[in-house]
Amino acid sequence: MSGGRGLGSRYFCTASRGLEQLLGEEVHRKLAASQVEQVSGKVFFTADADVKTLKSLKCAERLFLLVKKLPPIQMPRHKGKAVHVLQKCVIGESGKWLDVVAKWQTLQEFSKRQRCTSDITGTGIKRPLQQEDSGTWKRPKLELDEPLTTTLDEIPTGQYHLHAVIEGSCQSKVPMQTPPSPDELPNSKSQDAASCIDFRVSCRCSGRIAKVFTSQELGRAIGVALGRQMGWKAELRNPMLEVYVHLSDIHCVVGIPIVRLPLASRDYIKSAGLRSTVAWAMAYLADIKAGSLVLDPMCGLGTILLEAAKEWPNAYYHGIDNTASQLQVASANVCFAKLTNSIDLTRASVTELPLLAESIDVVICDIPFGKKFKISQDTKTIMPNILKEMVRVLSVNGTLVLLLSQELSLDIQHWQKTKSHQTNKGKLDDAQQNADTTPVEPSTHPAEKVDMENMSAAENEQAEVKREVLASLVPTGIFQVSLGVTEASIHRYKKISIT
Incomplete structure (x- = not known):
């Protein structure tokens, strides 16, 4: 990658149900995206774009780098075995995570450079935060270490259970169980940066799997396994990285949010009305x-x-x-x-x-x-x-x-x-109009007669x-x-x- 742009990186956006087609058209038009796939509540696509261009999407709720998209996971009946299968399928190889995290870090660094550039005025003096210039509104600066103030829309998370399990076992770095080969690593700098990550898991489950596990149980199981394998540390209040997991009867999707706030949260709307x-x-x-x-x-x-x-x-x-x-x-x-x-x-x-x-x-x-x-x-x-x-x-x-x-x-x-x-029926002929000649006795109550006439009018x-x-x-x-x-x-x- 160069200049903060992903070379055909794979992304997905969440969308209000019913707007997937319109979002698909938008990513085609604005991002020149390829391999666009629409499913219920999500649009997957491949694009070469920087963060500013990606954030220009207006029909998307949230934007993610895609880690993996799999068919529905076939779960064994035994719950313990099911957890093992789940962890293996969702997490997979460490090299894949290192690659996606390296792309995510590059996008964040490029976004930060863009903000720093926009903060410099024509005289070379740094503009104060939220200062207006040339009649345009300056977006508040959002640093990478700023606390997460929102969570995924309508997604129950497993954060509390995750914290309870990891607090005693994963606060220090744990050696990787299956270290990737040198060929799998982008470079040593990416490896060092990835090993210093603190994270949290936001998990959502629906369909058959939701009858066996709660979102909290899934979040705990995935978080513990991911922390052990990657040497990452759990951090719920202010994580560097958030991992999004959705398991359903349609697919298994794992992604990393590119921006902290939902795209649907407009910085130019002071008081929100309609979504x-x-x-x-x-x-x-x-x-x-x-x-x-x-x-x-x-x-x-x-x-x-x-x-x-x-x-x-x-x-x-x-x-x-x-x-x-x-x-x-x-x-x-x-x-x-x-x-x-x-x-x-x-x-x-x-x-x-x-x-x-x-x-x-x-x-x-x-x-x-x-x-x-x-x-x-x-x-x-x-x-x-x-x-x-x-x-x-x-x-x-x-x-x-x-x-x-x-x-x-x-x-x-x-x-x-x-x-x-x-229109199709047309006018009835005289015989049809006069077919029913059964007399109807009028109402004998004057007030009732007036009401019926008014209602008819x-x-x-x-x-x-x-x-x-x-x-x-x-x-x-x-x-x-x-x-x-x-x-x-x-x-x-x-x-x-x-x-």
């Missing part, structure tokens, strides 16, 4: 062009606008929300990200947008689920009117991208099916709005996505002319 990877995915699906006018009519904290403006800076962005407190935080986010020249904010109702008809090229919106923030009206009831107003301001051939709860997603798909069914109005909206929208894709404990769907539409 940033999902917000970026929505903007990506909107196919924003240079000079496009982009609207988020229920912008909340402005996360979608921030992600879009950072990735596609040559467009113009407008956020609207009806809640003053939300707009206040959104404004603070825009200022923090130095995007005041790109993003405008306005207070208004989504059902009465203060915009001219067909004046917007792209509409992107996270329709509130009512879980994190309360909504004053039933979203399901007013959804036809919300869509009607979005369609009104959207230009012909414009793109509409919506993030919907599962319930709303099914409702809109039902509208579409109903529309298709009515409201239903007819809603049906008319739905027909009007669906007539001008052509669905171009539905993408299922996981928001942690909540499942959602991204719907994408193109507006067509109906005249």
Whole structure:
């Protein structure tokens, strides 16, 4: 390797379930990656890139150097034998670990040199930490020996058991059980550096293996064996190296995180709203062009606008929300990200947008689920009117991208099916219309009669709005996505002319 770049190094990223395809497209486009493989929650690829380029991925949650990827491990029924098989498969040869750790160290050193270079001003004077220069935000400096403040998302770890076992047996360096041959070692410097590593294991198990072992048991077994074989020391609070292990019915994956903080933790967002990877995915699906006018009519904290403006800076962005407190935080986010020249904010109702008809090229919106923030009206009831107003301001051939709860997603798909069914069915002939001539006795209660009439009028109005909206929208894709404990769907539409 030279210049901090891996010569075709093998990596993998974790992703929100449902975004694997979009992440695969991103690594192709940004990294010129090869051997891209998508599985549930992960994307594997080979790339020659430095840390700065790798960190430019916006759809990825976390980024790892791949140590190994194996088929599912066939575990013996005897638990003791199963542990031995597990340790042998997961750890393998010492030379492989030395090679991957050497690549990891080179990437870290190159990243550190980049930060040092960016800290020097034009006069040769070192810039103070987090000082602003030329209107751009300077990322806080993160040294290699800085404590780990976050752990792997949704990954239960075996750290506590690992500490209990290793504390008495592996605090001092232990000679390698199977020393690698000289040909296996990158060089003596890499060997010395690798032997001084302290580490911890983050383990996740699912499927059949989770019925036999807990993540804590697996973390303990892998950590003890790895420490003994490599001569590494366990350190839970501030490790130099973190080892990630995922065992499932699909594969066995072992990796080393390249950066400490998740890629999904944006340094330009002060107050997070929607998960940033999902917000970026929505903007990506909107196919924003240079000079496009982009609207988020229920912008909340402005996360979608921030992600879009950072990735596609040559467009113009407008956020609207009806809640003053939300707009206040959104404004603070825009200022923090130095995007005041790109993003405008306005207070208004989504059902009465203060915009001219067909004046917007792209509409992107996270329709509130009512879980994190309360909504004053039933979203399901007013959804036809919300869509009607979005369609009104959207230009012909414009793109509409919506993030919907599962319930709303099914409702809109039902509208579409109903529309298709009515179109195919056509008009009934006179005989069919008059087939049922059985008289129905009217209600004798005046108040009940009035209520039925009002309900019928409201239903007819809603049906008319739905027909009007669906007539001008052509669905171009539905993408299922996981928001942690909540499942959602991204719907994408193109507006067509109906005249």
